[in-house]
Amino acid sequence: MRTDKFQPRYQIHEYPGRKPWYVVRKYIERYSRPGETVLEPFCGSGVVPCEALIARRKAIAVDVDPLAIFISKMTCISPIDLTKLEQAFAEVERVAKETIYALYLLEEKCNACDGQLIISSAARMPQAQKVKVKAFCSECDKIHELVYELQGWEKNIDEPIPYWYPEDAELPEGIRGNIRYLHELYTNRNLGALSILWHSINLVGDEIHRKLLRLCFSATLSKASSINVPKISGKGWTPADYNAYNIPDNFIEFNAWDGFSNKFRSCLEAKAQTNQLIGDFYASARILNASAENLTFIPDNSVDYVLTDPPYADVVRYYERSFVRNVWLGFEMGASQTEYPAMMQKVLREVNRVLRPGKHLSVLLKGTSQEFRDEFVGLAENAGLTHESTDQEHLGYGNLQDRPADHVLNFMSSV
Numbered sequence: 392m393r394t395d396k397f398q399p400r401y402q403i404h405e406y407p408g409r410k411p412w413y414v415v416r417k418y419i420e421r422y423s424r425p426g427e428t429v430l431e432p433f434c435g436s437g438v439v440p441c442e443a444l445i446a447r448r449k450a451i452a453v454d455v456d457p458l459a460i461f462i463s464k465m466t467c468i469s470p471i472d473l474t475k476l477e478q479a480f481a482e483v484e485r486v487a488k489e490t491i492y493a494l495y496l497l498e499e500k501c502n503a504c505d506g507q508l509i510i511s512s513a514a515r516m517p518q519a520q521k522v523k524v525k526a527f528c529s530e531c532d533k534i535h536e537l538v539y540e541l542q543g544w545e546k547n548i549d550e551p552i553p554y555w556y557p558e559d560a561e562l563p564e565g566i567r568g569n570i571r572y573l574h575e576l577y578t579n580r581n582l583g584a585l586s587i588l589w590h591s592i593n594l595v596g597d598e599i600h601r602k603l604l605r606l607c608f609s610a611t612l613s614k615a616s617s618i619n620v621p622k623i624s625g626k627g628w629t630p631a632d633y634n635a636y637n638i639p640d641n642f643i644e645f646n647a648w649d650g651f652s653n654k655f656r657s658c659l660e661a662k663a664q665t666n667q668l669i670g671d672f673y674a675s676a677r678i679l680n681a682s683a684e685n686l687t688f689i690p691d692n693s694v695d696y697v698l699t700d701p702p703y704a705d706v707v708r709y710y711e712r713s714f715v716r717n718v719w720l721g722f723e724m725g726a727s728q729t730e731y732p733a734m735m736q737k738v739l740r741e742v743n744r745v746l747r748p749g750k751h752l753s754v755l756l757k758g759t760s761q762e763f764r765d766e767f768v769g770l771a772e773n774a775g776l777t778h779e780s781t782d783q784e785h786l787g788y789g790n791l792q793d794r795p796a797d798h799v800l801n802f803m804s805s806v
């Protein structure tokens with residue numbers, strides 16, 4: 392098991408189906424040389440372009456999801472002036488932190504120093520009709536654990552939301568769960584906090600620092616929502632349901648400022664790393680929001696290697712899963728109109744067109760059936776590619792012992 396499997400550059404923002412960087416890097420190094428061009432037509436959160444740049448390959452990355460493209464660009468972009476980035480954060484902190492903390496104030500005072508207590512988390516316990524609150528003292532940092540009656544707990548946060556938030560956004564039907572509107576994902580307190588935070592980030596003058604702070608904001612959205620429950624083990628928290636937005640009775644509410652500021656620390660570490668590993672070479676990346684069915688902006692025979700982690704039919708609902716963040720970030724989402732497998736057939740034709748003759752395509756397939764892989768090989772061969780080999784690889788991050796291996800299909804373009 393690798394101890395370095397969680398690298399800072401991938402620790403800012405989650406994205407469904409992110410693949411291990413060390414497998415991606417191994418394939419890039421096996422099938423391409425420095426200075427050559429690597430394409431990922433379904434780039435998701437950008438592991439392939441980022442590893443390609445680190446290995447000094449030029450990168451082209453495409454995804455239909457604007458959120459995916461935003462995460463990919465922010466992950467790869469470098470060099471970043473970290474001092475100026477910290478100043479931009481400090482500016483947001485100056486404008487927003489106190490106003491946000493005021494939303495989390497308890498009436499009780501610290502029993503050690505009489506300082507003010509700020510809620511860090513509030514866990515609803517519907518059976519006991521209580522709320523278990525963790526708070527810290529703003530003066531002496533002492534941690535306090537307090538229990539309140541559930542009834543009446545919400546009453547002090549019935550204030551109007553101070554700034555813009557997505558008000559009338561209906562969630563896509565597939566992910567609605569027990570709520571209908573996006574804003575119902577948050578308590579009033581957290582919605583207020585998020586609106587202040589978003590407003591303050593948008594006051595940052597420098598575009599790239601503003602965007603990196605927006606990335607940290609987007610990364611805070613799920614922890615700041617009411618979909619999380621305590622883990623059965625009693626340690627930590629987890630979304631109650633990965634496939635639908637359900638607000639459970641026993642949800643935990645987290646302090647949105649603290650979530651954001653933790654994400655900012657991760658962002659600083661990530662950018663320190665990409666500054667060092669990618670530096671000016673970011674200028675060799677093209678990361679584009681488009682459907683891979685139509686790669687007209689890439690000339691024929693101009694790509695040296697295609698490494699991709701494609702969607703598998705409609706198993707993971709990327710459109711639905713990115714919806715909330717795209718709405719907050721103000722991105723227009725154009726989902727692919729073509730159904731699988733016709734979509735994949737078109738993409739594979741484009742891949743064969745843009746690849747130089749006799750060059751390779753590798754396809755990462757995690758947890759697929761033999762039948763699906765056979766169909767995929769059929770589609771690729773129809774598109775003019777030749778199946779050369781199938782490797783077994785572990786494409787997950789969990790404990791690998793006793794897990795069946797995943798697969799990587801390797802093809803050669805027509806000569």
Ligand SMILES: C[S@@+](CC[C@H](N)C(=O)[O-])C[C@H]1O[C@@H](n2cnc3c(N)ncnc32)[C@H](O)[C@@H]1O
Nearest residue numbers: 408409410433435436454455456682683700727
């Ligand atoms: C398995 S995910 C990729 C995850 C990625 N490897 C990562 O590390 O984050 C597949 C991606 O394909 C994208 N996608 C689906 N249909 C597409 C299309 N027609 N053109 C481009 N991208 C598409 C989805 O938005 C999703 O981000």
Ligand SMILES: [Zn+2]
Nearest residue numbers: 501504528531
């Ligand atoms: Zn105190």
